[in-house]
Amino acid sequence: MKSSPNLRTPSPPPDGPASTEDLREALGREQKMRMAAESRLSTTSQEVEELSVSLFEQANEMVATERRARAKLEERVETLEKRDKDKLRRLDRLEGAVGRIERVRSLLGEMNAKDEGVREAAEQKRASQP
Template identity: 65%
Template sequence: MDNEVVACSALLQLPGIGSDPSVMMQTGLRPMRDKEKVSQLHVAESEHQLSCPNCGSGVALDSSRLAFDAQRQIEDLQAQVRLLTQKATAAVDRWADYEDELQAMRQQCASQEVARTSTPPAAIQNRLSSFLTSRKSVPNLGQKPPLPSTSPSERDLAAALSREQVLRQQAEGKLDEASGELEELSQQLFEQANEMVATERKARAKLEERVAVLERRDVEKRKRLERLEGAMGRIERVRGLLAPPGDK
């Protein structure tokens, strides 16, 4: 419709055509009223804006889709951060449990050491005297006296100490592993956030460029519409001047 109006206005502006009704009849052009022409131009302009192949409703759809994808990625990253926070909290709780267990073991060892050092001196002296008398009464047969065996409490303390060291090493290893995972995921989170920001900036730049093109085309359409309206006004004035007195 827009092309037909432009073609009609171009034909009417040619010398000898716009001012001669007989030539208009020969070319097949039908005189149109001003209101009808203006309404048809506005309809064509609205249809062109709605059905533009280069842009149009697709732009809003693309922007909403990008915003939806970005929001979904942000929610996924937040879920990962919450999961890592829970893991770190669990690791800290386990570390606190290990510390409590170590403190209890230290207190137990200290109490056993105090009980062992608080043996009465008289009992120790009696043991020494009995040992000396037995050594004097028995002749030297070239045999060494048997070594005193370790008490069960000392063996328990040694086992508890070794277990404490193993648990401490395991706790430190788990804590280091959790810290490494947290640092790695934090780095990935920052990288993905930077990529999302860069993508959003590129998409925004494209949208702004498309909006500028649409605004420029709108201005051009308005200028063409004004020129067509001016041409139609001149045609109507010429038609009024050329019309017979009885038709006025």
């Protein structure tokens, strides 16, 4: 069995006043030990409180940093989407212009073919005239 310094096996007191003195000494030791334990508990509780405050401050800072980063990314996405829409509008205009150019080329090709046919007919007519 282990012995504890504060839990001694009481020896039979030789007389009444001596046992009272032993009890007072034991009570004094117990009170000192209790005060030391309460002091350690208070210190530990204060440290836990400080660590909790520090932890929450760090967590709040991390959340704030993440929110700022997310807002920046959302702004970047919005800018890129706007650019994309602008490019699509320009592409639509260019495709429309290319379509008009192709129609004009087609019409010009038809007109050139008709003109060539008219020239050939005119040349044949001149060639057949004396």
